Amino acid sequence: MKSVVVFLAALIPLKGIEIKVDYRYDSQGFFDNPAAKMVIEAAAARWSRIVNQTLLPVNMKDEDLVDGRFEIIHPGTGKNHVLSAAASKATDFYFKVGQPAADEYLGGFSLDEDVWILYVGGRNLDGAGRGAPIGGARNLASVYADPESFLNRGFNLGVSSLTVIGGTVSFDLDRNWSFEFLQPEGGISLDFYSIALHEIGHCLGLNARSVAEFHDLIEEDRFVGDNAVKALEIDAGKEVVGLEIVKSSSQDYHWRDGEYQSKIFPLGMPLYCGTVGAAYLQDLLMEPIFNVVGDVTRLEITNVDAAALKDIGWSVISEDPPRGPDLDLEIGASNNGGLSIWLMSEKGATYTFQTSPDGLSWVSVIPSFVGDGGPLSWSDGQEGTYDPFGPASSLAHKYYRVIKN
Numbered sequence: 001m002k003s004v005v006v007f008l009a010a011l012i013p014l015k016g017i018e019i020k021v022d023y024r025y026d027s028q029g030f031f032d033n034p035a036a037k038m039v040i041e042a043a044a045a046r047w048s049r050i051v052n053q054t055l056l057p058v059n060m061k062d063e064d065l066v067d068g069r070f071e072i073i074h075p076g077t078g079k080n081h082v083l084s085a086a087a088s089k090a091t092d093f094y095f096k097v098g099q100p101a102a103d104e105y106l107g108g109f110s111l112d113e114d115v116w117i118l119y120v121g122g123r124n125l126d127g128a129g130r131g132a133p134i135g136g137a138r139n140l141a142s143v144y145a146d147p148e149s150f151l152n153r154g155f156n157l158g159v160s161s162l163t164v165i166g167g168t169v170s171f172d173l174d175r176n177w178s179f180e181f182l183q184p185e186g187g188i189s190l191d192f193y194s195i196a197l198h199e200i201g202h203c204l205g206l207n208a209r210s211v212a213e214f215h216d217l218i219e220e221d222r223f224v225g226d227n228a229v230k231a232l233e234i235d236a237g238k239e240v241v242g243l244e245i246v247k248s249s250s251q252d253y254h255w256r257d258g259e260y261q262s263k264i265f266p267l268g269m270p271l272y273c274g275t276v277g278a279a280y281l282q283d284l285l286m287e288p289i290f291n292v293v294g295d296v297t298r299l300e301i302t303n304v305d306a307a308a309l310k311d312i313g314w315s316v317i318s319e320d321p322p323r324g325p326d327l328d329l330e331i332g333a334s335n336n337g338g339l340s341i342w343l344m345s346e347k348g349a350t351y352t353f354q355t356s357p358d359g360l361s362w363v364s365v366i367p368s369f370v371g372d373g374g375p376l377s378w379s380d381g382q383e384g385t386y387d388p389f390g391p392a393s394s395l396a397h398k399y400y401r402v403i404k405n
Contacts, residue, residue, distance in 0.1 A: 016048045016049050016050065016051055016052045016053075016114075016268070016317070017048055017051045017052070017053055017055060017114050017115070017116050018048055018114055018115050018116065019044040019045070019047055019048045019116050019117075019118050019166075019200070020044075020115050020116065020117050020118065020166075021037075021040055021041055021044050021118050021120055022117055022118065022119050022120070023037075023120060023121070024119070025072075025074055025075045025076050025081075025119050025120075025121050025168075026075060026076055026120060026121035026122065027074075027076030027077065027121060028076050028121060028122045028123055028173060029122070030120075030121055030122025030171055030173060031120065031121070031122070033179070034386075035179035036177070036179055036192065038179070038181075038366070038386065038388055039179050039181070039192045039193050039196060040120055040192075040196050041366075042181070042193060042271065042363060042364075042388070043193055043196035043197045043200060044118055044196075044200060045364070046197060046268065046269070046270070046271065046301065047197070047200050047201070047204065047301075049267075049268035049269055049317070050265065050267065050268040050301065050306060050309070050316055050317055051204070051309070051314050051315065051316060051317075052315050052316070052317045053114075053164075053314055053315045054113075054114060054154065055111075055113065055114050055115070055116065055153045055154065055164055056113060056152075056153045056154035057110070057111060057112055057113045057115075058109065058110055058111040058153065058165070059108075059110045060085035060106075060108060060109040060110065061085060061108050062085060062086050062087050062091050062107060062108060068084055068085045068086060068092075068093060068094065069082055069083065069084050069085070069094060069102060070082075070083055070134055070165060071083070071134070072119055072134050072168045073130075073132050073168045073170070074121075074168070075119055075120055075121025075122070075123065075168050075169060075170045076121040076122070076123055076170070077123065078123055078130075078170065081103045081104065082100075082102045082103045082104070083102060083103070083104050083106055083109070084102035084104070084105050084106065085106055085107075085108055085109045086102070086105050086106075086107070087105055087106075087107035087108075088105050088107075089101050089102075089105070092105070111165070111166075116164070116165070116166050117134075117165065117166035118166055118167055118168070118169065118200065118203060119166065119167070119168040119169075120168070120169045120170075120171070121169075121170055121171075122170060122171045122172070122173045123170050123172075123173060124172065124173055124174065125170060125171075125172040125173075127172065128171065128172050128175055128190060128195045128290070129169060129170065129171045129172065129195045129196070129198065129199040130169070130170045130199065131167060131168070131169040131170075131198070131199030131200060131201070131202035131203045132167060132168055132169075132202060132203065132208070132210070133162075133163035133166075133167045133202075133203050133204070133205060133208055133210060133211060134163050134165045134166050134167055134168065152164075153165075162205050162211055162212075162213045162312060162313050162314075163203070163204075163205065163211070166203070167200070167202070167203020167204065168203070169196070169199040169200065169202075169203060171192075171195070171196075171199075175190055176188050176189050176190060177189065177190055177192045178190060178191050178192060178297075179192050180274075181193075181271070181273065181363060181388040181389055182273050182274075182357060182388075182389055182390070182395075183273055183274050183297065184273075184274045184297035184298050185297065186274075186292065186295075186297035190290065191274065191290075191292075191297055191298045191299075193271065193298060194285075194290060194298050194299040194300075195290065197285060197299070197300070197301060198285055198286060198299075201285060201286055201301075201305060201309075202252055202286075204309060204314065205309070205312050205313075205314075206286050206305065206308055206309055206312070207245075207252055207253040207254050207255070207286045207308075208252065208253070209247075209252060209253055211312065213311075213312035213313050214253070214308075214312050215253075217311060217312070218245055218253075219242065221244060221245050221247075222241065222242030222243060222244055222245060223242055223243045223245055223255075223308065223311075224241075224242040225307070225308055225310075225311025225312070226311065227307035227308070227310045227311045228243060228304050228307040228308040228311055229242060229243070230307065231262065231303040231304045231306075231307035232260060232262060232304050234303070235261070235262040235263050235281065235302075235303055235304070236260070236261070236262075243255055243256070243259075243260060243304070243308075244256035244259060246288060252288075254286055254287055254288040255284045255286050255287050255304075256287075257283075257287050257288050257289045257291070258283065258287070258289075258291060260283070260284050260304065261281035261282060261283055261284070261302075262281060262282070262284055262302035262303045262304040262305070263278075263279060263280065263281060263282075263302060263303050264276070264277075264278060264280075264282060264300040264301070264302060264303075265300070265301045265302055265303050265305070265306040266278060267306075267317050267318075267319065267320050268317060268320070269362050270300050270301065270360075270361070271298070271300065271361045271363070272300070272358070272360045272361045273298065273357065273358070273361045274295075274296065274297040274298035275296060275298045275299065275300050276296055278360060282296070282299060282300070282302060283299065284302050284304055284305055285299050285300065285301050285302055285305045286305055286308075324404075327343055327402055327404060328343065328344065329341055329342065329343050329402065330342040330343070334379040334380040334381055334382075334392070335379075335381065336380055336381045336391045336392055336393045337380075337391070337392045337393045338379070338380025338381065338391060338392030338393075338398060338400075339379070339380055339392075339400055340377065340378070340379040340380070341353065341377060341378055341379075341400065341402065342375060342376070342377040343375070343376055343377070343402065344374070344375060344376075345369075345371025345372060345373060345374060345375070345376040346371050346373065346404075347371055347372055347373035348370065348371065349370070349371045349404055349405065350368050350369070350370055350371075350404070350405045351368060351369045351370075351371060351376060351402055351403070351404055351405075352364050352365070352368040352369075352402070352403040352405070353365040353368075353369075353378045353400065353401075353402055354400070354401050354402070354403060355380075355387055355389050355398060355399065355400055356389070356398070356399040356400075356401075357389055357395050357396075357397060357398060357399070358397065358399070359397075359399045362399075362401070363387075363388045363389060364403075365378065365385050365386065365387045366385065366386045367385065380392050380398075380400075
């Protein structure tokens with residue numbers, strides 16, 4: 001079918017934290033597959049656009065004596081892995097006073113403002129994925145409320161365990177994954193984007209047994225967070241008494257499977273392809289079983305899932321960023337039936353080209369471009385760039401927009 005190309009240009013300020021995906025512990029090579037990388041980055045970006053928290057930078061140095069360690073679940077092995085900001089055992093304060101040596105010495109650890117790190121990898125699992133917040137390693141329990149602590153990051157006063165550093169996710173090596181953006185395959189294939197969203201939700205503290213802010217809102221096996229309950233009542237059209245919790249493993253809680261439905265959270269650019277669509281009900285994202293049938297092959301973040309995130313202490317967007325003035329663009333035809341776009345850039349500004357098959361589900365062309373004050377351009381199918389939705393010639397419709405940040 002010949003492509004029909006429609007263009008939308010917009011200046012949209014980007015807001016939210018930046019979930020930075022880190023592959024250093026992918027010892028099994030799961031993310032050697034470029035398609036897997038593209039999808040995990042898209043799932044991380046989806047959560048990033050929803051959480052509009054401000055996080056102070058982290059700068060742990062070798063001489064720090066109080067906050068010098070933290071602990072992750074190694075994504076490639078599943079073992080607890082203690083990281084130290086010290087350069088070696090010789091300068092490790094905790095080792096000197098009798099604590100076991102760390103598993104890895106970093107010689108310092110830093111995160112930029114608003115950056116939240118996500119360590120990912122693959123290993124053999126009994127389920128599709130396993131996500132967990134970064135936790136404390138022996139010495140951290142007493143420093144959450146310390147404004148100088150790297151665990152504080154300027155927002156979590158009164159928070160006792162909600163991670164503001166990051167999380168770790170492992171994905172099963174033997175699963176029949178679908179890494180499609182446009183329409184997940186379904187059948188015996190499992191949509192990687194849906195599972196990635198679910199596991200990152202655990203890392204942020206949703207349905208996470210290790211996070212007191214979630215656990216403390218459970219009464220008689222029901223989650224009673226005000227925002228989640230209200231969101232469910234609005235979407236279900238009836239009064240509810242909390243959301244029933246299933247304690248399905250030693251690490252995770254989940255919503256009762258198949259018990260509740262909610263609409264897709266419409267803010268922060270959801271990926272509607274393969275879902276029930278906008279304004280329709282789907283099973284909650286944080287259920288233990290991936291229930292999809294027929295043409296529905298993907299789950300998205302629901303209103304209830306996003307509201308529960310707010311209940312445990314995160315700031316969640318209540319409206320999309322306002323659209324700014326349209327950019328001054330020149331449009332031409334590319335060689336594959338799509339568009340070529342030119343603009344005069346602003347020095348230091350970042351420009352991200354985005355495409356969509358329906359005007360609703362948007363993905364970013366990789367990489368973004370930094371302006372130098374001169375002309376800047378991108379063409380559909382341009383060598384050296386990656387568009388997850390593929391060339392215009394493969395779609396019935398294709399929409400474009402440019403985000404300036």
